[in-house]
Amino acid sequence: MLKIFNSATKKKEKFQVKKNKCMNLYVCGVTVYDLCHVGHARTFIFFDIVVRYFKFLDYKVFYVRNITDIDDKIIQCAKKFKQSIKKYSTRMIKEMKKDLNSLNLLLPTKEPLITEYIFEIIFMIQKLLNKKIAYISENGDVLFKISKFKDYGKFSQCFSNLFNKNFLQKIPVFFQKKNVDFVLWKLQKKKKNEKEIFWNSPWGLGRPGWHIECSAINYKFFPDGADIHGGGIDLLFPHHENERAQSISFQKNSCAYFWVHVGMIIFNNSKMSKSLKNIVTIRYLRKYYTVDVLKYYLLSTHYRRPLNFLEKNLISSKNIMNRIYSVLNLYNFSKVSFKIIFIEQKKFINLFMKALENDFNTPKACSILYKLSKYIKSLYGKNFFLEKYLVFTLLYLGNFLGIFLKFSFKKSLNIFQNCLDSKYYIKNLLKLRNKYRKNKQWDLADDIREKLYKLKIFINDSKFDSEYFF
Helix, strand or coil: CCEECCCCCCCCEECCCCCCEEEEEEECCCCCCCCCCCCHHHHHHHHHHHHHHHHHHCCEHHHHHHCCCCCCCHHHHHHCCCCCHHHHHHHHHHHHHHHHHHCCCCCEEEEHHHHHHHHHHHHHHHHHHHHHCCCCCCCCCCEECCHHCCCCCCCCCCCCHHHHHHHHHHHHHHHHHHCCCCEEEEEECCCCCCHHHCCCCCCEEEEECHHHHHHHHHHHCCCEEEEEEEHHHHHHHHHHHHHHHHHHHHHHCEEEEEEEEEECEEEECCCCCCCCCCCHHHHHHHCEEEEEEEHHHHHHCCCCCECCCCHHHHHHHHHHHHHHHHCCCCCHHHCCCCCCCCCCHHHHHHHHHHHEECCCHHHHHHHHHHHHHHHHHHHCCCCCCHHHCCCCCHHHHHHCCCCCCCCCCCCCHHHHHHHHCCHHHHHHHHHHHHHHHHHHCCCHHHHHHHHHHCCEEEEEEECCCCCEEE
């Protein structure tokens, strides 16, 4: 039973999808004004595990991760490099995809650009105006009236323990302001050579505010609300607070069932961010560390906890991965099937899955992988059959975390048609099954029968023995 910490209720809850075997996920993506850093890596690696987890359980996953391709910072950077807004954002999107692809992440189902959904944004703003939850200010901007949303602030104010002191200061300062209403639509202040960043609207030429963008796109793809809405914890306030207020005001059920936030990365005693100019880019780290080392390091701290970025800990993760590689490199994976799991290793699989089911406890999952690799190494040369299936189990579980992907092995349902020593495997499986029958471990014996049946191998049981046929 999967339990996830829900930021909306501030507690760990049993997770259930709205539609059977279909999970909808919305994650706030990157504002493409600079290269992606390790903070982005941590967030997107975690949600990649969420996607892999549900896919391994045969769920249909609809994963939307937006790209903010219009923003004040993008405009400033485009001016600095003397490029048009469109040309600069297009170039940076390519760089973003290059960085994220280097992490071996599964691609989102949809990756919408903000500039492609202006109509949907205008539609949502107009409805908020009609409900008198938004208004047109004296300078022509359209603002959301916070006083109309009675629960404003409750979503984020209970999370002080998740922020560092510098970041936390902006929350009380925000509430002390006389006018805390936020922008939905920015009216154009006419300047030459900037016409391309504005769009027509009922309120004049302008462009959307940051928060309304995610509300509109989320509603476009998930009109009844996403099963999970995710992002970094730094987005909780003001972005997700404002997004939630907009979405619920627009339509009560158009928000999200679960809100999931990934802890920030602390570097030099401050939150790692582009604005503070204290980032370590993904590109830089990938020059010196493999993707598996980087993932193992980031996953060794629970996703909700802040991670103090220290290179000595990254080196420790590298040493651990090298020890695991030393085990995996001993084996030829051309004879290992993707779908067959060695029955005796249920304890490792059960421990691993229980860790993930407990709010995606990746530190514990990582430790189980390491313990399994040490166990395999202790068996080397003693029991070839057991070693083979243990190694497969290690690969199988590693794939839940998106690691060990460089070790290719056949994804065939019928291992016995591809292995030269198929009779040896069947013989040993039957031997193991007879042992379970003798000990009256009927569930384990039935598991072997079921797995062989899926491979179109049938068993005839006698009182003391079993035989098989295709």
